[in-house]
Amino acid sequence: MHLSQNVPVFFGRFLSNEGKGLDLVHHAGLVRVGGTQHKKLVLRELSAEPYESSKINSQELLLCRKCGADVVDSSYLFTKISPGSKKPKQENIFGKKNVTVQSLVNPFGIKFEIVTAEKARCENVGPRQSAESWFPGYTWRICVCPHCGQHLGWTFETTNEDDLPVKNEDATSFHGIILSNILGENFTDSLIMMPTTYQM
Template identity: 30%
Template sequence: MRRALLLKQLETCFSVILLFYPTVYRPGEACGAAEEERGTGTGSFVLCRACGHELAYETDIRFVPSRLALSGRNDTLLAGDRRVHVQLFENPHGLQFEVITFRKADVTKHWPADKRFSWFPGFAWTMATCPQCKTHLGWAFQPGDWPDTITHTKFEESDQTFLALITHRLLREDFASSLLMTPKSFMS
């Protein structure tokens, strides 16, 4: 009876850990496949704040200036000691978004791209969401003279494409790790 209760408590603890940090549990080959798929980036990951999905490396941040930004500032929001440029934009509905631009990120792009109301003149945009939890993370931008719908590979391989991701929907990996607590029963 006591042993069954202890096993049930351990199972609950592991379930809680897996719920709050889904990247901890990756059986053997899945771990290697995820690293190969992501490439050879360096630095800490930028995560989806809603679910913890690994979106990009900090080194994937690339500043793309826009004359349509309401304001811009340098900050250390996502890059630790490295300063990144944060731009403030307003959409036609009056909603404002602070964004950081990335060269690439693991997001789902929802084509067709729209050329109207672009914050980056000469570029068409499409929504970008988290592939795991479907949270709206920002927008993907491609040259305006491209077709409205393109392949994921063409987007990723081009030097002309970029993403503008909303700062408060992102989280640094090292900050997320600092929020995790080890249950007392696991401490020695």
């Protein structure tokens, strides 16, 4: 079986029936349960093609691609268009229809595809920055996974809550999450299949 080296394989989300995490012995394709018992997993072929969930209009957790921590609930995804976005597109991803995906470029010429979320479980790093904000009237800070420190995106906050430069119906803060740094829970569930003789 050939696995694409371009797609990270994630297993940290799967738990034993006692609620203990499974440790992956990655190179051997084995999972260690509780440190003693080994179970062989059958991997599905991975591809670089985007995964579209067949469960549209359902709630899905979005996970850090590096460590698998829950970072966003798909029910918090919403549309906030940046004036710098070139041709935002609507995609059916993460169990939702018409999720807005925007391509934005930073001052260094690095392109990011992001989705916006009202809430996210990420830690803000550094002071608020107002220069080069993709969303006028908002400052930005890098936000990272609270578990592993992976860069997940940015937190955008209004510049001054007393003198709001944004419309009243707009959020006072939100997150721009980098699409390539997260995985949908349903996608990770599709990566492995446990043989029926080993199912708990």
